[in-house]
Structures are given as C-alpha cells and as structure tokens.
Amino acid sequence: MNKAQWRLSLVDPPGVGNGKPRHGYEPLASVWHGEEDAELLEKLIRFYPRKRPRLILDATVNGGRFWRGSQRRVVGLDIERRHEPTIAGDNSAMPFRQNVFDVIVYDPPHIPNQGRDKSKDFNVRFGLGGRSPKECDYSFAHTYPSFLAEAWRVLKPEGLLLCKIADYVHNHRYQWAHIDLIQAARAIGFCPCDCIVKVRKGPIVDPKWKHAHHSRRQHCYWLVFRKSDRCE
Secondary structure, three states, X not given: OOHHHHHHHOEOOOOOOOOOEOOOOXXXXXXXXXXXXXXXXXXXXXXXXXXXXXXXXXXXXXXXXXXXXXXXXXXXXXXXXXXXXXXXOOOOOOOOOOOOEEEEEEOOXXXXXXXXXXXXXXXXXXXOOOOOOHHHOOOOHHHHHHHHHHHHHHEEEEEEEEEEEOOEEEOOEEEOHHHHHHHHHXXXXXXXXXXXXXXXXXXXXXXXXXXXXOOOOOEEEEEEEEOOOOOO
C-alpha cells in the first residue's frame, strides 16, 4: 500500500460516515467471534458498499432478528404472514420492480429435517412447504437459483448481496452448501467478493450419535456478492 492509498484508507468512502479521517485503520477481520449476526451485518453494510445504502431488502426476514435496534431502512420479505413482514411473498418470485435495492440479505435454511425428528420442523419454520427431497440429495441447493435470479433482477447495478450460509452433514454426507451457493450465484452473474467465517459456540450435538465421522460444524459463513463484474 502506497502513501496515497494509506491516506484514503483513513477516510470513509463516499457516502459512508461523514468523510472525516478515522482514528487508525481498522480492516474487517475475516473471522468473526461475536455472538450476534446483527452486529456483524452492520459492519458488512458499513464496509462493502461504495455509497451509503438507501434501501435494504431482507429476503428471509422471519422474526427480524438481524435488525433489532437498527435504524436502517429495511424491507422485510417472508412467505409466512405470521411473522408480520413488511411484505408477505415468495423470494423466488419477488413482488418488486427491477433495480430497486442497494443491498439484499439472504439467510436460507441451513439444515433439512433430521430423519424422524419432528421437534424442529425447518420446512414449516422457514416456509419451504415440503421436505428436501432425495432427488435433491436432501439439500436445499435447488432453491438457490430461483432466488438468485430474482435477487439479480431487483438489485441495483453494483449492489450487494449478503448471504449467511452453513455447511452441514446430512444423510451421512457432507453437504457443501456455501460452494453450491457460490456456483449458483456465479451462474446468474454475481461476482463473489468476500467470505467472513462466523464462529459458533453451540454446534448441534445429538445424544443419539455414537460415532463421529465428520468434524462438528462450529462455524458458518457470510458471503459477499456484488452485481458487477468486479469487486472493488
């Protein structure tokens, strides 16, 4: 980094903050140990946009936990009306015109229903309407392309797509959800720009498990995509 670049790194990018020098250079770390997604998401929204986002879409808003205490202008979309989203609708067929949003946030289901366990019905909880089928390898990856196509349509040029995603073990196989999402996003036209590893303190542990064949998942990812052919 030369002197000119270093000086620029001390000043907020156009439209972010007040344009005054910061007290020291504080890059965003690639590993996040904080407990709250809301805190990390706020950092992502401050760090990556080229200008201050005016309108944000949470395409899987659910109970809105990402935005507790936030003053940002957020449109919450959810297929389940009981969550009282801003707009009830399907994120694979969004009721918005094209090029509307500066940032889209996406937090899809991370784990299909586990065998006969009905205590955590992810299909009902996330409004999927059905089990992840055997034909789709018990993965939700088949839902990514339709969402991503709509995200591309309603996102402004150079806009950001921020996705929380977790790999998991299901049907005795490691499911590479974050790779499936990256490949699907690239196919639509998104440019993958960054990856933040979020450490989780409480991985799922089932007392019925007797033998471990995979390491326990103690992390998830926040992936950063841009509707552009470049990241910077």
